[in-house]
Amino acid sequence: MSYESYFKEHREEHLEELKQWLTIPSISALSAHKEDVLTAANWLLDTLKRAGLENIELHPTAGHPVIYADYLHAPGQPTILVYGHYDVQPVDPLNLWTTPPFEPNIRDGKLYARGATDDKGQVFVHIKALEAILKQEGTLPVNIKLCIEGEEEIGSANLPPFLEANKAKLAADAVLVSDTSLLERGRPAICTGLRGLCSLEVIVSTASTDLHSGSFGGGVPNALHALVSLLTSLHDDKGRVSVDGFYKGVPELSPMMREEFTKQGVDEDKIRQNLGLEALYGEEGYTFVERVGARPTLELNGVFGGFQGEGSKTVIPKEAHAKITCRLVGDQDPQAILDAIETHLKANLQVGARLQVKQMEKARAFNIDPSHPILQTAADAYGKVYGTRALFTKDGGSIPIMESFSRVLEAPVVLMGFGLDDENLHAPDEHFNLENFDMGLLTIVEFLKAL
Known part of the structure; x- marks a missing residue:
């Protein structure tokens, strides 16, 4: 069965599963939700087991736990570390939500809930892509490790010490992250810099x-x-x-980067x-972008x-x-x-x-050279699924932990996001466009197989 057929056949099942995760109010900033954050972490543990991943561990920190898992059965092939987070932002002001933030609702091809795009929905894309490859082919084309934290929305204070203490466990040839956006609908982008x-x-x-x-x-x-x-x-x-x-x-x-900015139109x-x-x-002397x-x-x-x-x-x-x-x-x-x-x-x-x-x-800022071969492979993967190759961008925002991953693990970070800028992340009526859920699954499969 083709991957496109596989994902179509299991789409409703996958969305119902994602909805379960989105019902958990894992708001890391509020102490009243500490148990909910742990519940979301345990939900993730069970989901990773069902997906076929191995060595699944919950690591306590001084704050919320870090989840680790792996599947290391591809000798001689690259090792990819997938990073994401299961915590979410507070929901205020509550009265501006069309439907309750922790009662997932699909309207007009969009899944509405707190965490739908930032970042539970995008992490879930990776889990289901890995599960699909394992079910279809019995193994993965590369070695995979996952590091999913519960404190990204409050600054990831406990993750850098975890990285330093577990450098050998987390060692990888690249770090793969989906917590950024497309340029616009149908126009994929790979972020090569965060301020x-x-x-x-x-x-x-x-x-x-x-x-x-x-x-x-x-x-x-x-x-x-x-x-x-x-x-x-x-x-x-x-x-x-x-x-x-x-x-x-x-x-x-660089001339290459200025050209990529120009291509954004x-x-x-x-x-x-x-x-x-x-x-x-x-x-003076620079364009808006x-x-x-x-x-x-x-x-x-x-x-x-x-x-x-x-x-x-x-x-x-x-x-x-x-x-x-x-x-x-x-x-x-x-x-x-x-x-x-x-x-x-x-x-x-x-x-x-x-x-x-x-x-x-x-x-500190995060930067990666867009000419790096793994970024070129990622851009090609987008191209095969979306019909247009990803452009290389730089994001004005900050995700401080990206610089830590790059420096501590000495590995390139590949920011392959599937969100859109208008999906209200951090705001009322946060949502995830399901066309990017569908194409994200295929893009991750294409990328891992291309590696």
């Missing part, structure tokens, strides 16, 4: 109390004025970050109109201080705050970036003001 991240909070203070602007205005420093002046100094008038050393480690875009004017903007804005995928940023996420209520209150505020995040690329070092920004802020602080900087998140 890193660092964040900080800035507090500028002046007097010991808010002051009357009539009695003291013009004679004392104003915390809001000082903060605004400080924040303005972080960029030049061409959208480039003005912090010394900020661009250390940022690679120039992004309509900047359509983006502008859809966002209700008068104009797009960013670092290059700016958001392959260039670093320094963004203000919140600025606040002084009186913010209705009406007028004529005060000179004693304190003002700003929250800042940077998206990082290439070999930028998050700690070095935070230190450079702090140095810049101290050097540009207005006279009479005091500065406090709270350094917070840190994550």
